[in-house]
Amino acid sequence: MRHPECGDERLAAGGEVSVARLALHDDDLPHAARHLADAMLHEPQLPELHEALAELCAKAGGAAAARDLFPVEGEVYLGTLVCRAHVEASAGDRDAAVGLIASAIAFDRTKPWADAAWLTDPELVALLSPDALAQSVTRVAGHLPDPLPEEQRPPLQPFEQLVRAVAARHPDHALLSAMASGLVRRFGDTAEAVRLAEHAQRTAPGFMPAVMLGNALRSDGRPDEALAVWEAQLAHAFDDYLAVDLAELYGATGRAADGLPWLERVLAAEPDHPKAAPALHGLRHRIDGGTTHLLALADHHRAHPDHDYAHELLAQLSWRKPWLGMVHPATEATVNVLHQFLNSPSSNRDSEIACTASQLEPPSSLLAMRLAFPRATVEYQSLPEPDPRRTLREVGTRIWAYDGLAARPAVAAPSAEAAELIRATAEISWPTLPAAYDHAVRLADLPLPDLLGALAHPPAPREDELGRALLARRPELWVRGVQAFACLGIAHHRTDQPWAESDRRRVLLDLLLGSEDWVNEAAAFALVTIAWTHPETRADIATQLGVRLLDVATSSQQRDVTTLQSICALMLCCPWADGGALSLARTMAELDREGQAEPRPEDEQARRQTHERLAELARQRPPASPPPARAGRLKRFFGRA
Template identity: 65%
Template sequence: MGHAEDEDDPRLAAEGEVAVARLAIDSGDLTHAADHLADAIVADPQLPELHEALAELCAAAGGPAAARELFPLEGQVYLGTVVCRAHVEAAAGDWDSAIGLLASAIQYEPAQPWAHTAWLAREDLPSLVDPDAVAQAVARAAGPLPDPLPGELADTVRPFHAFVQAVVERHGDHPLLLAMASGLTRRLGATTRAVELAERAHRLAPGYLPSVMLGNALRADGRPEQALAVWEAELGRTPPEEDDSSGYLAVDVAELYGALGRPAEGLPWLDRVLAAEPGHPKAGPARHALRHAVDGDPAHLLALADHHRAHPEHEYAHELLERLSRRETWLGMVAGATEATVNLMRQVLAEESTTRETALDCSASALEPPSTVLALHLALPRSTVSYEAVGEPDPRVPLAPGTSLWTWDGTDPRPAVAPPSADAAELVRATAEIVWPTVPAAYDHAVRLAGLPVEDLLGVLVHPPLPREDELGRALLSHQPELWVRAVQTFACLGLAHHRTDQPWAESDRRRLLSDLLLGPEDWVVEAAGFALLAIGWTHPDTRPDVAGLLGRRLRHLATARLTRTVTIQRSFAALTLAAPWLPPTDRALAHTLLRPAPAAPSPAAPAQPRPGFLRRLFRRR
């Protein structure tokens, strides 16, 4: 038990390693002692006993210079070995090596307080180091750091920054040091100082690196137009067609135009880069992103996904796709619900007096998707819903015969399939999400459901489990249970998308099942199945023509139905189909039409758009 506690407490773990190291020193096994000290310094870099033991090890080895060989740097080197070697080099007076190794530790694990060490704060240290070595160390440490640094990381890096500033004060005419120091200073939020350092570097040695750093500092300081001027002047001296490194600067220029709301002005820069280097790892993805900024067409996001699938080493394409998909309906999150039952449920849930024992007797003028009842019962299980009329075409009737999830007693929907097994329900519960990074990421995330029986995946569509017992799950249950129902249905259908992937698509069970659900009764499940088909199209381009035909058929039916009755899923389904840019132009134009509010077309049974207050008066609480 004590050993487990040590692993949970870094300081206890470090103290244990130091104790073993001291025993090894006493026995003369210095290599063994060095290994334990390397483990200790990773656990707690500031433990006083650790540094005392490191000094004892150096003494036992015959001095710091001799102790170097106990912390070798050949091949793949353990982080603790690097940090211990840095302290040994400092003890030996080889300050340039010590600074470089400390910078390497910051580079690989910036959250640890490596720089909180007494020797780095020595007042005479800036006079003892080579500014070239310090500039290289700063480049190594700062390169991978976030910009700007979050508070905790800023605290761990600040002593290193203070040392660098002291060296700058002593070597203020060193262009490389000034440029590198500007980058570190910018990350710590001192943007005015970063501009000052970069301007000095640029005056001393106009060129590519000082220009890049000055532009970055100006942009961070809220002066993007000045940054553009600096960068474009540099590209005038070293065009991307003549210098490979200038290609990355041209990408920065293009993206800065995008950030300024002028993406079209950035596109020519990317065209120049791609003309010189068609396989540039950032220019192609950046061009797709800027074209999306120009016209908002999801086709450019699909192009990013296709680019990353063809070039998995181009992580920038994936990064941009995540950024542009975030919080976009279906591209990065489940669609909301607009049904009257859902709207009233939200109002009731917002009241302080509401509990899970609250019961509603709800009566609506026209039939709604049956999954609305699932959402209501999830939050308020004692409630009932009744419907006064069914519009035409009858939303209960599937577009084609196939897998059936619902049966009706008049207008009362009941699940037509058995509940899933407890294990299957729990796996779906653990997998379902209301947001996802990208469409391909959602598809990949659902692969864990591939082994579930079809019966379980169908069952969970109409017998959704309660949300997870975490902060988000409790919030969904208390305020928007419909989002959780939609998330469960979405990921259950994605699970079906992974069913028997060994079968050729055209004759596969997964195609048949998803097609049945897409063309089934009008319900949220239609959209869940549509999203699963969409995800298959995004990740398997050869399926796109078939997916287009399926989605288009449902879209056209909704367009027809909305002429004679309310179609509550028309806008969210239209948004889904627009996320499939390979659909024919006529279907895409129709989807854009459906995104607009439906025309007021009366149903023979009931008003499609009830007058204000109509639904509210029909709903009763008991």
């Protein structure tokens, strides 16, 4: 869905106000109220909107009488909610008005709901009940990131300033001081957050002040003091959720083992605790590393789909990890040359680029080169042994055919409609492996030839900020993202067929065990994702990945194998696999890293900055709308609080 620009929003709001005025002229007040609610959703600060809202109240017989025109019972439209807040303020019920604004902020913090004349009036501070405001802060704070990014703060600043002022006016109201601490902490003022929470704890020692004080101390860089506060509170009155927070703070400070007993105490009383059980896997992951406990988090969430914390924690621990949360980087010499051309001021998309590689490389690397420079050519000087063009078994599906050392697609391009759907679906990062699997269900109805065609004929990146950045800096990541999601589309093909005899298994194994290429990695990624979401396939998939791993490990003793690190990483995503395969993957990955040249510090810094920028753009991109019939399966994709 396209997000309207500010001018579009203002124009849309003005149109709604015009229709509302026509309804007011006809004394059709409910009709006018609906259009004013629509206008409020578009542009809450439009002066004409507030003038029309005042006219509506006057025609209704006053603001108190106009309340019923903006009902807030049951499912409430956001524009209606905010209009009701303004009407309540006009009617004199400021506590109710602020509470409604708080609810609106909790639902959508991007709009300036709180930047209203009545809410920023200095006299409001003396009129508000500290009890009511504390409840309003509770509605807001829990929905905000901690800390709140600076660019997201301006719309909420009036509300935060109001809370500070009222808390200062009522210094003996411990609950308000405690809740205000939580809010200002999210705005980055950790010192003030500590002061407010300490004041609350001195005024009325108890659970909430202790929780807020610990959070404030942790954010202020004083974790040991936070641990002491929480342990003292737990000794006074045990609380399972606070015990989980304490355990995780131990983990965050490098003392995960000290946190385990607290989680075990919670789980002894409640084995399926929605937060303690996932947290235990998280702490054990901090201690042991690897993917065993990450898989356990995925299994826990599948068994307990209402335990959202398992998914949130898995997403945190998967973030930016190759294949667990994003595509694995490419290492071909062709890709390195591509980056040099992209960084050259003299290069442009129409440049005729000819480069030479010492030995044959995966043909998908040329896809990345030609995505950025369509007229580029690459000449390979030698054929290494073992021959990377060979397949590891007889395969019925081939993506590439060779004329000597020149590769050409062995599959036709996907249809225009299929290419556009794949383009809209492909990602370079994802929250978790199960989330990536769920997201790719949008491709389930595409014919196999279209999905296979996208592997050799990837569509161009989307025309958004991320797509433009990928094309300009890292086109190979987009190619790898397309291939990964095309293979995930194959993973969803004919899921009514039993796995062992299925078309999806046959085709993915053909791709995994075919000639050496990025397609092997994409197929391995899809197979690993299937195994994480369908445990009955795990033994088979680990065995098949082991075949590819043994080949790249053996071949790497005679020549460079650019897919080695990636295949090893995918094998290590299968902690249920044979110990020998896992040991081989760890050993080969380490040997390969030791044999690589150390990058120059300035090159590594530039690479990291580019990578972080692309990762952040990927996180910010809104999810594509799913087909209606399959929407329920996509709830985990980009499902971050």
